[in-house]
Amino acid sequence: MNNAWTIEFTRIVVVVAIAILFGLVSGYWMLAILVPFSVYVGWMLTQIRVLERWIRLGAKNSLAPDSNGIWQLIVQHIVHAQRKNTERKVRLSQMANRFEAIIAALPEATVVINANREIELTNQASFTLLGIDKQRDLGQKIDNLIRDPAFHALIESPEQNTQVEIESPIDNLKTLSMNCVDFGSDQKLITARDVSQRIAVQKLRKAFIANASHELRTPLTVIAGYLELLESEVDIPEHIRRQITNASHQASRMQKILDDLLMLSKLEEKGYNKRSGVVVDMASLVEKLVADFRKTRAKGTHEIIMNVDHSLQVKAVESELYSLCQNLLSNAVKYSPKGSVIHVKWEKAPEGSPVFTVTDNGEGIAPEYISRLTERFFRVNVNRSRQIGGTGLGLSIVKHILENLGGYLNVESELGRGSEFSAYFPRYRAIDESQVAQNVQVLKPQEEGFREIS
The missing domain is CATH 1.10.287 (Helix Hairpins)
Structure with missing residues (x-):
C-alpha cells in the first residue's frame, strides 16, 4: 500500500519537475504547466475508464486491468472485496441449503411466512397435512390457503408458543395442532402436526x-x-x-x-370457553359452604376462619365453583390434624385476578409431589388416603374447572408447616359492584340442592 502511494507521488513530482524545467527553458510558464498536467489528467481518465469498464463487465479476476500505483491498489481492493463477498455468498448458500434440508427433514409441517403473510419456505409434510405445495404456493398468502378462524387468530396473536387445534384443510378427518412463533425479521414460523390419533384415544x-x-x-x-x-x-x-x-x-x-369420573369427562369435553358462565356471588357461596362444613365435617374438629370480599363477584358456572371450593376445603379438613385452623379467603390479588385460597397447617407436601397433585387418583400417602376416604379425583376436577375458565391452580407447601391452595381466575371474569349495578344479573347460591362431588 505504501509502495503504491510512493509511485503515485513520484509521478506527481515528475510532472511538476517537467513543468518547471520546460518553463525555465522556454519561458512559457502557462504552456509548461498545462501540457504535463493535461497528459497526467488524460492518463488518469484513461485509468478510470478502464476501471469502470472492468467493473461494468463483472469485475472478473481474469479481466483485471494491468496497472500500477494507486490504480493497482484500487483493483486489488476490489478483487479482495469481491473474493470475500463470494466466500460470504457461498457460506450463506450453504447455510440456506442446510436450513432447507432441516425443514424438509422435519416430520411436522413447517411453513415460514413474512410480514405480509406470504409463504417463503415450506416442506413436503406441509403438502401432506395442509395441502401447501412448495413450488406452486410460494409467495401466496397463507390466509387464502388455510381459512380457519382459529388459525387466523393464532398468527395474529402477539403471544409466543400458543397452540390451537383445527381440522386439516384437505382432510376433515384429521386434527392438526398448530403452533406459531416469531422467526427472523418480521417472519413467523408455523408448524403443524397430526394429533388425530391422540384425539381419537x-x-x-x-x-x-x-x-x-x-x-x-x-x-x-x-x-x-x-x-x-x-x-x-x-x-x-x-x-x-x-x-x-x-x-x-x-x-x-x-x-x-363414578360421579367424579363423569364430571371429569364432562369438563374435558366442555373445554375452555371465554364467554361461559353467569355472574355468581362468590362471597355468599363461600359463606354457605363454610357454614355447612362447620356443621358437618369440621364440627368440633377444626376452626375455619373466613375472609371474603363481598364486592367481588366472578363470571363462572355456579355448580362448578361450588365443586371447586368444596374440594379444596375438604382436602384441608382431611389432611390437617384435629384442632387446627383453616383459613379461607376470597379476594382480589395484587395483579387484579380474583383468587380463592385455602390454607391449612397440616403435614405439608414434599416438593417432588406438588406437580403431580392434580393427576387422577394420585395420592402422596396411599395408606392414609384410604383411611380418610376420598376418590383421588378432587384436585383433578379443580384443575379442569379452572382451565375451562382460563385460570390456574397454585400450590405452595412445606413439610411440617401446612399447605396453601390458591385458585386464580382470569381478570376478565372479575365483576365489581359498579358492573353489578348496571343491570348485571347476579346468581345467589341456593340454600338447598348442592350435590357433593368428592
Whole structure:
C-alpha cells in the first residue's frame, strides 16, 4: 500500500519537475504547466475508464486491468472485496441449503411466512397435512390457503408458543395442532402436526368412562339399596353388621368415584370457553359452604376462619365453583390434624385476578409431589388416603374447572408447616359492584340442592 502511494507521488513530482524545467527553458510558464498536467489528467481518465469498464463487465479476476500505483491498489481492493463477498455468498448458500434440508427433514409441517403473510419456505409434510405445495404456493398468502378462524387468530396473536387445534384443510378427518412463533425479521414460523390419533384415544377414553360409569351406576344403586336394608335389620349379629357397614361405605365411595369420573369427562369435553358462565356471588357461596362444613365435617374438629370480599363477584358456572371450593376445603379438613385452623379467603390479588385460597397447617407436601397433585387418583400417602376416604379425583376436577375458565391452580407447601391452595381466575371474569349495578344479573347460591362431588 505504501509502495503504491510512493509511485503515485513520484509521478506527481515528475510532472511538476517537467513543468518547471520546460518553463525555465522556454519561458512559457502557462504552456509548461498545462501540457504535463493535461497528459497526467488524460492518463488518469484513461485509468478510470478502464476501471469502470472492468467493473461494468463483472469485475472478473481474469479481466483485471494491468496497472500500477494507486490504480493497482484500487483493483486489488476490489478483487479482495469481491473474493470475500463470494466466500460470504457461498457460506450463506450453504447455510440456506442446510436450513432447507432441516425443514424438509422435519416430520411436522413447517411453513415460514413474512410480514405480509406470504409463504417463503415450506416442506413436503406441509403438502401432506395442509395441502401447501412448495413450488406452486410460494409467495401466496397463507390466509387464502388455510381459512380457519382459529388459525387466523393464532398468527395474529402477539403471544409466543400458543397452540390451537383445527381440522386439516384437505382432510376433515384429521386434527392438526398448530403452533406459531416469531422467526427472523418480521417472519413467523408455523408448524403443524397430526394429533388425530391422540384425539381419537381421548374420545375413546371419554366414551369408555362415560359408558362404564352409566353401566355401573344401576347395579351399584341396587347393591347400595340392599346394604341399606340389611343395615336396618335388628336381628343381624354385630360382627356381620360391621361387615355390612364397611361394604356400604365402600359402595358410597364407589358412587362418588363414578360421579367424579363423569364430571371429569364432562369438563374435558366442555373445554375452555371465554364467554361461559353467569355472574355468581362468590362471597355468599363461600359463606354457605363454610357454614355447612362447620356443621358437618369440621364440627368440633377444626376452626375455619373466613375472609371474603363481598364486592367481588366472578363470571363462572355456579355448580362448578361450588365443586371447586368444596374440594379444596375438604382436602384441608382431611389432611390437617384435629384442632387446627383453616383459613379461607376470597379476594382480589395484587395483579387484579380474583383468587380463592385455602390454607391449612397440616403435614405439608414434599416438593417432588406438588406437580403431580392434580393427576387422577394420585395420592402422596396411599395408606392414609384410604383411611380418610376420598376418590383421588378432587384436585383433578379443580384443575379442569379452572382451565375451562382460563385460570390456574397454585400450590405452595412445606413439610411440617401446612399447605396453601390458591385458585386464580382470569381478570376478565372479575365483576365489581359498579358492573353489578348496571343491570348485571347476579346468581345467589341456593340454600338447598348442592350435590357433593368428592
